[in-house]
Amino acid sequence: MATIKLQGSDQAFEQEPHHDCLLRAGLHAGIGLAYECNSGGCGSCKFELIEGDVVELWEQAPGLGERDRKKGRKLACQCRAVGDVTIKMRTDDQCRPPVVPRRFPATLERRHSITDDIIEFRFRGDAPARFLPGQYAMLRLPDSDSPRAYSMSNLPNDDGIWEFWIRRKPGGRITQRLFDHLRPGDRVTLDGPYGMAHLQPDSPRDILCIAGGSGISPVLSIARGVLLDPRLADRRLHFFFGGRTPADICGADQLRALPGATERLTFQAAISEPTDGDGWAGPAGFIHDTVAHTLGDTIRNHECYLAGPPPMVQATTRMLLLEQHVPQEQVHFDRFF
Numbered sequence: 001m002a003t004i005k006l007q008g009s010d011q012a013f014e015q016e017p018h019h020d021c022l023l024r025a026g027l028h029a030g031i032g033l034a035y036e037c038n039s040g041g042c043g044s045c046k047f048e049l050i051e052g053d054v055v056e057l058w059e060q061a062p063g064l065g066e067r068d069r070k071k072g073r074k075l076a077c078q079c080r081a082v083g084d085v086t087i088k089m090r091t092d093d094q095c096r097p098p099v100v101p102r103r104f105p106a107t108l109e110r111r112h113s114i115t116d117d118i119i120e121f122r123f124r125g126d127a128p129a130r131f132l133p134g135q136y137a138m139l140r141l142p143d144s145d146s147p148r149a150y151s152m153s154n155l156p157n158d159d160g161i162w163e164f165w166i167r168r169k170p171g172g173r174i175t176q177r178l179f180d181h182l183r184p185g186d187r188v189t190l191d192g193p194y195g196m197a198h199l200q201p202d203s204p205r206d207i208l209c210i211a212g213g214s215g216i217s218p219v220l221s222i223a224r225g226v227l228l229d230p231r232l233a234d235r236r237l238h239f240f241f242g243g244r245t246p247a248d249i250c251g252a253d254q255l256r257a258l259p260g261a262t263e264r265l266t267f268q269a270a271i272s273e274p275t276d277g278d279g280w281a282g283p284a285g286f287i288h289d290t291v292a293h294t295l296g297d298t299i300r301n302h303e304c305y306l307a308g309p310p311p312m313v314q315a316t317t318r319m320l321l322l323e324q325h326v327p328q329e330q331v332h333f334d335r336f337f
């Protein structure tokens, strides 16, 4: 067991020799280490090694720039301690896990096609599924040492069910194995929940959900939470989905089937690559433009949740924060690196 000390604080935590990384060992211990993606992409988990040794799991991770590397900085989500270490790393109360994550085995129960390139994977774990709508888990295939982040699309439950809407990435190493080889009865390891872009049930505002592509999964969980949580029964829900073609549009059927959806839900989609003959009669263009056009000045009266690829999140947060002046604390997002 390695002990990880945080320089300049009295906090320390243990990391098992084969625990996958420093970051998740710290979050498992309930410590608010700064992070966002858990996947080497965002750079939020940078640290400096003061004493001891670490193994770098992905030396070329894009979350570190040249300047960082020259200064000897590393990513806690891509490093494992070898023996006791002291590190200098930012902690943040907002990153303290509201539900302490844990690692556990899970079995694939069902796979179900949602679109041509999105499948819903339903796993059953060994205990009740505890998470907040909007959070994600790390999924590790047997014999792989490289987990991937996937956001839950369902709601927390006592039956231990974890559902994910996963989009096939052309040439992607893990999605190829998930889509082509994983069958009901197969076992994986899940580790979670993680993420800060979760439903805030105490906010009095109506809710705006914006999803791009596979970003549908966490936003669907949030929308399900809004429609089913009795504390939110008087909130309206505006759901916007951006895809490339009409075949990408999904989520509406699942949401419209929920109680109260007829009165409380509006669902609007936009596609960015319309073609002659695709039969699309809705808005064409990027989803953030459709949101701005549809809601106008009323946007700032909403609690806003968004998820999708970094360019979509960047364009949408720019629209919300800079053009519509939505207060930052009302905007919650996950970038899918």
Ligand SMILES: Cc1cc2nc3c(=O)[nH]c(=O)nc-3n(C[C@H](O)[C@H](O)[C@H](O)COP(=O)(O)OP(=O)(O)OC[C@H]3O[C@@H](n4cnc5c(N)ncnc54)[C@H](O)[C@@H]3O)c2cc1C
Residues within 6 Å of the ligand: 036, 037, 038, 039, 040, 041, 057, 058, 136, 146, 147, 148, 149, 150, 151, 152, 164, 165, 166, 167, 168, 169, 171, 172, 173, 174, 175, 176, 195, 214, 215, 217, 218, 334, 335, 336, 337
């Ligand atoms: C917070 C979060 C939530 C996400 N939720 C969803 C979701 O709900 N649905 C969905 O479809 N996708 C989601 N993603 C994207 C998902 O995690 C994968 O990036 C995607 O499925 C492609 O994986 P791949 O292995 O097929 O592609 P690849 O191109 O093989 O790998 C892509 C990703 O794997 C990581 N990676 C690459 N190389 C290495 C390495 N050597 N070591 C460690 N990591 C490496 C990087 O993060 C990279 O972006 C989410 C991503 C994040 C960060």
Ligand code: FES
Residues within 6 Å of the ligand: 034, 035, 036, 037, 038, 039, 040, 041, 042, 043, 044, 045, 046, 063, 075, 076, 077, 078
């Ligand atoms: S949390 Fe480590 S790079 Fe994003």
